[in-house]
Structures are given as C-alpha cells and as structure tokens.
Amino acid sequence: MAAIAALAMVPAAGAADPLYTLDAARTLASSDTDWDYIKLEPGTPRLFIARRKDGLSVYDVRENKLIGQVENSVGANGPLLLPQFDRGYVAMTDGSLLIFELKSLKVIERRQLASDGGLNGVVYDPKSRHVFAVVGARTAESAWYVIDAATGKSLDSKAFPFRKMDDPSPDGKGHLFAPARYDKLLLKLDSATLAEKARWDIGCDQVVAVEYHAPSDRIMVGCRGDKPVFLVIHPDTGAEIARLPIGKGIDGMGIDERRHRIVTTNGGDASLTVIQQDGPDNYRLLGNVQTRPQARVMAIDEGDGRIFTVTADATFGASTGDATPAPIFHPDSFAVLAYKPAE
Secondary structure, eight states: OHHHHHHHTSOOTTOOOOSEEEEEEEEEOOOSOOOOOEEEOTTSSEEEEEOBTTOEEEEETTTTEEEEEOTTOTTEEEEEEEGGGTEEEEEETTSEEEEEETTTOOEEEEEEOOSSSOEEEEEEETTTTEEEEEEOOOSSOEEEEEEETTTOOEEEEEEESOSOBOOOEEOSSSEEEEEEGGGTEEEEEETTTOOEEEEEEOOOSOEEEEEEETTTTEEEEEEOSSSOEEEEEOTTTOOEEEEEEOOSSEEEEEEETTTTEEEEEETTTTEEEEEEEEETTEEEEEEEEEOOTTOOOOEEOTTTOOEEEEEOOEEEOOOOSSSOOOEEEOTTOEEEEEEEEOO
C-alpha cells in the first residue's frame, strides 16, 4: 500500500504548472456594447476601458469595481494616457478625438478629425512629443492625424496607401514601426515627418500588433490569419529573428519585464499565448492559457505582472453562406478578468 501511495504522488509525465490563473472576474452593468482597447494608467490601479456604446469607463483593478466614467465618451475606441501632460486622448468611432484631464476625468474637447469613418487608436511618440491618431479600415487610404501631446493642438495629417493600418510603435529614437494589416508589411517611419525610411515584407497574414522592445532593441509582431504567429524583427534591417505559433485572433500583446515574457491575448480561441525571452535573439513557447471567448485585448500591470482582459456574452446568428454573422452582445454581461502569473 505504501508503494501505491508513493506512486500516486508522482505527477503525470508532461504535467505543467499553470502559467497564469484567473485571479478576479467582475461583471459590470452594460448595454449590448462591443469594446476595443483597454489601458492601465502607469503607477495606479485605474484601468481605462473603451466600451464604445457605453463610453470610456474607469475601473479599479485593486478594488475590482467601476470608479468613474468620462463624460461625452460614447463611441470610445482607443484611449491613450499621458500622465506627464495630465492628458488622455481617445480615438472615437465617429472620427472624433476626445481630450480630457487625466486626473479629474474632465473633458477638455471632442474634436472632429475624420469625416469618412472612425478612428482606431492613438499613440504617443516621446521623441517628437507628438500624438498620432490613426483611422480604422478604409476602402483605399489610411489617414494619420498629428497632435501636439502637451497642448492637444492639431499639427498635420498624412494619408498612406493602405486599407488598414494598426497602431504604430515608437522606438523613442525618432522612428515608428507601423503595420499595414492586409499587405503583410511593416513600415519604418521618421516620427517627426512620417517619411518612409524602410518597408519590410514580413510574410504573415493580418499584421495587427507591433511592440518595439527597447531593452532588447527588437520589434515584436503578432499576426492573425489561418496560421497566427509571433515574430521578432531586427529594427535596422527588417530581418526575421524568431517565429513562433500563437493562438487565433490576437489583438493584444504585452511584455512582462520582470519575468522576461511576452503574452498575447487571442480572442479567436480564447487564450493567452506565453512566450519566454531568453535574450534578444532567443524565444521559446511556454504554453497557452485558456481564457474566455472573445477576450482579445489586454493590459499588463508592470508591478505584479497581472494581465487584464475583457469580454462579454454574445449570440451569433445563423450563417447564410461565407459571411460570419456579427456577434450580438448580451446586456449586463460585460466582464473584466484578471489573470495572475504563477511564481
């Protein structure tokens, strides 16, 4: 019997410790709203959630409760938080840019930028001190609007010959790395002039997530498509350094500097893909953690490494051919999820 008991205590071959476990889940009052980006204000527990029909909500990730709402923010799609200027900038689904005081949440202005559709996201470049507001999908061209980060003043605009460009990532040294989603391209732009310095065909479908990682001087890229992948690109040459499979439907990517991990949130198969960085040129897949359907965006707490994502219950209509019906989200089902890393 003792031998049997001892055998029972031996873990099964191939068993793995959990990489992340669900730490908190809170359901909020909501309409049948969709959502997009979420952003955690640095050094605070305030998570800004762009809930489109329900506006820009502020959620306390320590108390697990809703603590605020930015006025006149219905249509919120992509928030940018700049504590150094006490400013928040929000890309709106009607093509306007919402500007508010970050500390007080008081709205300063809601300015119309695009007249042909919504804005997708807003990015800050510390070298030029410019904010770039990027439009969503278009028929032929993608417009960028240039804003002075400190004052909110409109400075310039530029159109690129691509149907969809997702958020660029600055290197802090005068360059932006910008994906052209449907063209399999990554552009290297001058952040002061938006002039194209290089373009690289990176050989993956639907380039949606780009993060320049300063400590390793590498560009990290997430692609959707039938074979979704994570890529590492050299910022000087565009050379591919690493390529690893990830879950389907990536929309968010974050870097845990303490654990040297890259995590992607994949709404298509409800997963977190966890990748270990063993040096600038060495990456390995640790595994995939199950989340909830359509949990596709993320924010990461730089202090404790927790990952936040959001989702809602939905019904999909019957398919009528090749087209996939859009989800109909259920009221009062919007959920904020927190996943903590296993130490």
